[in-house]
Amino acid sequence: MSNDEMCYSLPAASRDPQPYTGPAKREVLAGRQQFLSPALLMYYRQPVMLVEAEMQYVWDETGKRYLDAFAGIASVSVGHCHPHVVDAIREQAEKILHTSCIYLHPKMISFAKKLAGTFPADSDLQVSYFTNSGSESNDLAVLMCRLYTKRFDVIALRNGYHGGSQATMALTAMNTWKHQVPHSFGVHFAIPGYCYRCPLGLSYPSCGVKCAKDVAEVIRYETPGEIACFIAEPIQGVGGVVVPPPEYFQIIYDQVRKAGGLCISDEVQAGLGRTGECFWAFENWGVKPDMVTVAKGIGNGVTLGAITTRMKVAERLTDSLHFNTFGGNPVSMSAGLATFEAIEADQTQKNTERLGGYIKSKLIELQNRHPLIGDVRGMGLLLGIELVKDRETKEPATSEAADVTETAKDRGLLLGRSGIDSNIIRITPPMCITRDDADFIIDCLDDVIARAEKHVNNSN
Ligand SMILES: Cc1ncc(COP(=O)(O)O)c(C=O)c1O
Numbered sequence: 512m513s514n515d516e517m518c519y520s521l522p523a524a525s526r527d528p529q530p531y532t533g534p535a536k537r538e539v540l541a542g543r544q545q546f547l548s549p550a551l552l553m554y555y556r557q558p559v560m561l562v563e564a565e566m567q568y569v570w571d572e573t574g575k576r577y578l579d580a581f582a583g584i585a586s587v588s589v590g591h592c593h594p595h596v597v598d599a600i601r602e603q604a605e606k607i608l609h610t611s612c613i614y615l616h617p618k619m620i621s622f623a624k625k626l627a628g629t630f631p632a633d634s635d636l637q638v639s640y641f642t643n644s645g646s647e648s649n650d651l652a653v654l655m656c657r658l659y660t661k662r663f664d665v666i667a668l669r670n671g672y673h674g675g676s677q678a679t680m681a682l683t684a685m686n687t688w689k690h691q692v693p694h695s696f697g698v699h700f701a702i703p704g705y706c707y708r709c710p711l712g713l714s715y716p717s718c719g720v721k722c723a724k725d726v727a728e729v730i731r732y733e734t735p736g737e738i739a740c741f742i743a744e745p746i747q748g749v750g751g752v753v754v755p756p757p758e759y760f761q762i763i764y765d766q767v768r769k770a771g772g773l774c775i776s777d778e779v780q781a782g783l784g785r786t787g788e789c790f791w792a793f794e795n796w797g798v799k800p801d802m803v804t805v806a807k808g809i810g811n812g813v814t815l816g817a818i819t820t821r822m823k824v825a826e827r828l829t830d831s832l833h834f835n836t837f838g839g840n841p842v843s844m845s846a847g848l849a850t851f852e853a854i855e856a857d858q859t860q861k862n863t864e865r866l867g868g869y870i871k872s873k874l875i876e877l878q879n880r881h882p883l884i885g886d887v888r889g890m891g892l893l894l895g896i897e898l899v900k901d902r903e904t905k906e907p908a909t910s911e912a913a914d915v916t917e918t919a920k921d922r923g924l925l926l927g928r929s930g931i932d933s934n935i936i937r938i939t940p941p942m943c944i945t946r947d948d949a950d951f952i953i954d955c956l957d958d959v960i961a962r963a964e965k966h967v968n969n970s971n
Pocket of ligand 1 (some may be wrong): 646
């Protein structure tokens with residue numbers, strides 16, 4: 512079926528793209544191969560070049576439009592080139608681009624205050640340190656915990672992802688993201704709440720959430736009995752949108768605190784209202800972290816990361832000098848502030864909750880029709896579908912997942928892929944999508960999954 516014969520279509524955009532006048536795609540690709548590190552990850556067998564965007568849509572150099580249901584890896588929160596964010600950036604860029612934290616700048620204070628105001632009132636999460644990425648934020652968060660507790664051991668979760676720097680690669684527990692260098696000194700990995708593939712072979716709730724209780728064993732056998740901290744994503748994103756049982760984090764936080772450790776919630780992907788009702792994803796689990804790390808969507812596409820914690824914890828970083836040249840840059844602060852304002856003005860969280868719930872219910876309907884879909888999970892607009900060759904064996908359908916994302920791209924839908932076997936389709940669009948966009952996502956998935964299934968059947 513050609514795209515002309517598709518019986519569903521991309522909802523209309525409010526405008527056409529400008530004519531593209533830059534270098535041809537083949538030149539850009541050749542330049543990338545010659546001048547950029549081959550380690551840079553590229554999606555799709557036929558790469559896509561994006562040159563323009565508006566809210567939930569992006570255009571390539573030919574003027575073809577796509578619904579961006581991956582949002583640059585969950586990094587565009589309120590919409591590509593959201594006018595309020597763009598205006599704030601432009602206004603700030605015309606005044607002063609860079610100061611560094613050695614001088615005062617009002618935007619840094621306004622943004623820090625706004626960020627502090629988003630945490631539960633009794634949390635004491637009030638003091639922020641700004642960085643430029645999620646990796647930097649997590650790296651520094653662990654350092655701060657080690658300094659505060661005067662302990663070294665850290666617990667993270669298997670199947671977790673916390674960044675690509677050497678220190679955060681150490682916290683990440685997927686072999687696909689770990690290089691052959693010494694790392695992970697003092698880092699121990701506990702069992703994730705991955706019910707679809709329970710590492711203990713149990714079923715919820717009769718399992719008694721044994722996975723969470725494993726942390727006590729890790730502390731007892733693998734550490735001196737006291738630890739610096741525990742770090743986890745409230746929903747594992749790169750690991751394949753893994754949502755733990757509701758009591759999972761409460762059990763873990765209790766054990767960590769008994770061992771003198773602090774709890775870090777890595778909200779880089781799941782925060783900022785992406786899970787719908789709760790602004791921070793940890794709030795879904797009824798826990799109170801001692802530290803929160805953010806990046807990605809908080810700048811709506813602009814480089815911005817942060818660690819927020821209590822003053823008492825933050826104070827320990829003054830023992831020696833610590834500096835971050837671009838952390839708190841006035842342009843990124845303006846982007847962050849405008850992003851928060853847009854979330855309020857556009858009622859983004861309500862939209863996320865409503866449309867996230869709608870898409871999930873439709874995905875479950877697709878699961879009933881398509882044996883390739885083994886599991887549907889997620890909250891708000893952080894959704895995943897796990898593709899399996901066989902529902903009994905749960906053999907990961909890795910090549911089918913690649914077919915699904917490739918064909919969807921040809922049909923005008925950009926999706927993500929994740930999980931250690933790359934068999935989980937990730938749906939994390941900008942949180943401004945409409946009901947028509949949601950229907951397009953579902954219709955397109957229905958079509959491309961059916962095609963991938965036909966392929967499986969033909970090759971059997
Ligand atoms: C949960 C989580 N933490 C940390 C990071 C690292 O962020 P960055 O790529 O900005 O360093 C990511 C990136 O995907 C992430 O998903």
